[in-house]
Amino acid sequence: MTKDLYARHRSVLPDWLALYYEEPLEITHGEGRHVWDSAGNKYLDFFGGILTTMTAHALPEVTKAVSEQAGRIIHSSTLYLNRPMVELAERIARLSSIPDARVFFTTSGTEANDTALLLATAHRRSNTILAMRNSYHGRSFSSVGITGNRGWSPTSLSPLQTLYVHGGVRTRGPYAHLDDRDFIDACVADLVDLLGHTRPPAALIAEPVQGVGGFTSPPDGLYAAFREVLHERGILWIADEVQTGWGRTGEHFWGWQAHGRSGPPDIVTFAKGIGNGMSVGGVIARAEIMNCLDANSISTFGGTQVTMAAGLANLNHLLEHDLQGNARRVGGLLIERLRAVAAQVPHVREVRGRGLMIGIELTRPGTDEAAPEAASTVLEEARAGGLLVGKGGGHRTSVLRIAPPMSLTVAEAEEGAAILERALRSI
Incomplete structure (x- = not known):
């Protein structure tokens, strides 16, 4: 069979x-x-x-929430008020540590990263993106264009100019022989040098732990050090938490918190685990960034009542246990x-x-x-x-x-x- x-x-x-x-x-x-x-x-x-x-x-709580919500209404689009969407957005905004946070729901991590790139490039009026070598951010045209892993990047065509930064892999590359402090210093020096040779980028996007790249990560504190350099120049920091969010790394609720001395990222993307199998992704950003778009936008399937009910039940179970x-x-x-x-x-x-x-x-x-x-x-x-x-x-x-x-x-x-x-x- x-x-x-x-x-x-x-x-x-x-x-x-x-x-x-x-x-x-x-x-x-x-x-x-x-x-x-x-x-x-x-x-x-x-x-x-x-x-x-x-x-x-x-998980009984999730299957029950999905079944009960499906018995009422499954979908109405974002053109109508959606109580489960608002409730889950409120919970996630509070958990994000981002001040004055706004949340936009998508159907996947790929779409979440697409949205983050749209927000960052519109807000900064730049199509240049900094990304990490060995990274993976999705399978859409724009997210493939910032993926630093040859095995998952089928085309070099892209609407973005991508510049790849050292640091995502601790035990390979030109700085692998250095101790953690010197490794961070070398990566920061390389970033500063890179920024001196290019027009101002919109953002750095980085996975705190590179998922498809083989669960590699830099020393704790690297992205905090990067953030200081970026902040001085107005460049945004996007944390791709599609695989690392919701406490999976154990020590922190978000992967970025291992690098958090300079505060939360400007934008956080999430997906995968929050829906426990239902198609839920999303973006968290400060209001000034989230609200920078000057054209209409909706999401037909992002944040449907049934997926939001699943996300709420799943998040409640995770926190309570x-x-x-x-x-x-x-x-x-x-x-x-x-x-x-x-x-x-x-x-x-x-x-x-x-x-x-x-x-x-x-x-x-x-x-x-x-x-x-x-x-x-x-x-x-x-x-x-x-x-x-x-x-x-x-x-x-x-x-x-x-x-x-x-x-x-x-x-x-x-x-x-x-x-x-x-x-x-x-x-």
Whole structure:
């Protein structure tokens, strides 16, 4: 049955629509941190639909909220008052730390980043954008144009002029040998030099932890140091929190807070986890930035009643059950367990991350050369053992990405680590 579905998939969908596994998987249902396939096999889910199932599969509060709202009205567009939209916007504005915040809802992280770019370029009257090397910001024409990861950027055409900045990857590149303080100083000096050779940019957009890039991040404080340089010149800071928001990193509610001594970003984008599988994205910005557009705009599907009801229920559950604290505690145990395993596997170059956002980078033993075939082997072996993980990385997709629902238990973390240990030893 799965082979037939795969054949139908290939005959009607684009060739570039990637599927995991030599024999692709059809997931039919889930509960908690587990999912089942069409053959009845059960898996521990350590990827959550690409960091989207944030709290749990089939979370009762979310399914109930969706069902009850769907029974009343699903959609009316932004041309009418929408109580769930207003209520969720109020909650997010308060949580953002951005003064006089305004919130605009979209259907995805790509669309959220598109909107942030529109706001920044209109507000600053510049189409130049600073972006990080190894970054990923979506699949639209403008967001592809600022993506610093060759594997996810299919065209060099863009409505924007993009300049790429050092710093998103701590352990590779020309400054990798420096200690954290010197690394930050070198990146800041490079940024200052770059700004001296170009017309004033509109904004810097950066993921606090690079998701598709393999869960890489700079030393804490880099973006605060960047912010000081940018602020002096009136350049905006956009924090892409599509993968890092809502407490997933454990130590902070937003990823930018690891770099927060200079205050919150001018614009924050979010998506993925807030909807727990429903299509919710959005932008938070100061009122003067959000309101700078001088033409009409609406969103047909951004902020529908049913997706807002899901987001509210999901956010309430996350806060009431302190899932940020759980991500810190259980994630800390998991990363230490994986580092102990990795010390015995020559292919593992690095285990990195924070909270429940962990990357395992694989290389050919004794070198820094990426080993994508090893990553594929581990992906297959983990599935055979009953565990689903992701892949990524700017160096030929050789990083295993681990990001389970934030309600992961200690027992489930240990179970997943044991499966990963067997899979890594199979390389």
